[in-house]
Amino acid sequence: MTVKITTMKFAVSAALLLASLPTAALSDEIPDNLKGSGELVTTTGGGGAFDDARKKAWFEPFTRDTGIKVVIVPTDNAKLMTSVKVGQPEADLTFVSGGEVPSWINRGFVDKINYSYFSKETLAGIPEEARSEYSFRSNSYSVVPTYSTTKYPQGTKHPENWVDIYDVAKFPGKRALPNCGNTLYGGLLEGALLGDGVPPEKLYPLDFDRAFAKLKQIAPNVGRWWGWDEGGLAPQSLIDGEADMGSAWNGRILSLQKQGAPVALSWDQSLLQYDDWVVVKGSPNQENVAKFLAYIARPEAQAAFAEAIPYGVVNRDAYKLLPKELAENLPGAPSIAPKQITQDYAWWSEARPDGKTNLDYAVERCQAELAK
Template sequence: MPRVKGSHRRDTKIEIESHHRKNRGNKKLKSTTMKFALSASLLVSGIPAIAQAQQVSANLKGTGEIVVTTGGGGAFDEARQKAWFEPFTRDTGIKVVLVNASNAKLLTSLKVGQPEADMTFISGGEVPTWIEKGYVEKIDYSFYSKETLAGIPQDSRGEFSVRSHSYSVVPTYSTKKYPEGTKHPENWVDIYDSVKFPGKRALPNCGNTMYGGLLEGALMGDGVPPEKLYPLDFDRAFAKLKAIAPNVGRWWGWDEGGLATQSLIDGEADMGAAWNGRIANAKKEGAPVALSWNQSLVQYDDWVIVKNAVNKVNAAKFLAYIGRPEAQAAFAQAIPYGPANRDAFKLLPKELAENLPGGPGVAEKQVTQDYAWWTKPRADGRTNLDFAIERCRAILAR
């Protein structure tokens, strides 16, 4: 993630996560590589016919509005506007109003009983806390058609949240260092093998332990099978990270997703970990980078309707509308994220469908990050994430 992965990460910090959730803005890329920045207009200019006017069931039509938080601007918001917001208003008659409010600000408004927005999206890792704190309403699935629900996996539609899109932390490498046709890193085992693949790495820093997939990558790099990752073996993971540390040229933070790609372009690193959208878009613009889906880590964002939302019914209609395969496919064509509705892949060009998180030929190579394990409290009351960050900084000082 992202976003593109990284380009829409917003401030979603809530009180229990203040140690690792900072402003979701992006640091600017260096001027030497600005030519590789993907413009929002380029991303969304090719929105296909599937986003054009469509017949929708009468129960989705209405009047009034919904108020939705922005995603931080840029390509991500442009994609949502063209693939979801504008078509929803056109086909249902319900207006979408965007507010530039961080989720921290939104939560403050909830606590005084005056929510600034009806709905927002949050990382899947934050959903349990929002539910525990009573910040969200139940999702009304009665507005979804049977066909739409059939295409959305059960684990993507919870009682209080529903999947928006997925993204991945992927093994990545420089094609200047490893030109096409030559042996290159293909998985985390290769990324962590400094003998077979000498050179500098770009890896997430300690503050990005969970969202950067730092420990999962280290463990798979040490030979742990994906199906046996959780519970994570902290001792083994940090031993592997300590061993690879002298070969790391860039430690990047969760709000520095562009630096993972940047380091490959500038030669600061030859390989490493990055969010798939960053690499895909840089490559599309001609940057000498590539990725592998082998052992990639699936992450995701979910939609939630906030407690006491003024336009709760319209928000439920919106979620049912964008959950349809047509809307999901339009979004995936606008920006390289995996659709929540599996039937959307059938509507996408084969080349695109096979290069998205969860896509055909990709899903079986991936492992889904276990957010529930990361946020589980330990005996001392701290979460596994709290413990991991503290230990990481003590060992790596990164």
């Protein structure tokens, strides 16, 4: 699974994405209890359009409206954890995949979320599962079946779900699929099992034998294996002709569509995923962190983020502030949710008899199986 870098002809332009972004709430609309001074330190989100959206929708308006500076440091979880162990946390706030939260809690790397700065109206719009004791939902996104509209122009038959993506007789051509290092975030095994005909309601616990048998079967038809930090390569492979179909994160596809790129997606059997904010254990600016989370949880800030990049909102009241077309085309939106499958992070983090998690086992086996 070697990675070949391609020219990003349709690289996401922050200016294009954010030009029409609505201005977040004006200063006089911000409750006095959210204003302050000093700073908070948070980690990056992997760069590109995602970080551009966070800066424009959340970080910059928060500083403007509250007087609290947001300092961004590179994401390095190993380094961050080490800094916590020695009592000198290098960040106050970070966000991780919902599947990693239990591990961060169990290893003592996070403090409780302070919800005292959230207004009653804000809390009322947020589902309870999105605001737990040690984590607060950042955003949701999806791994979706995707395809090239050059290969499958509008009006022609195209792949619609994972069964189609894995059916090389019905849809010949190269695929773009997650690599072994992206087993969890790329939904590699879930896609393989759904592609092999497993009903969504019987997906978990995953059948490893069946999943890897299907992956070995499809491997000769894969033109691109993409990693968790190479999300742009999934749609780019469709643009460059390395692949005709496959999987990608919805935000990447929709953002490129907005620029006129020849890519499309289907929500059918898409895998719903989410990231959570966590407060770093012992960090010095936790009051400012609490104010920041309360600020971005408001419907206005949630809507601004969704307009910047098409990821799902946490506050349900944000849907009322979004254009109808966008509100109906976000992961987890009422019109899409029935077609989606929520990734079972709890199952992935379960320990096996040897002490390894299901994810540890899956990654090791993937590297051994697909290397053959």
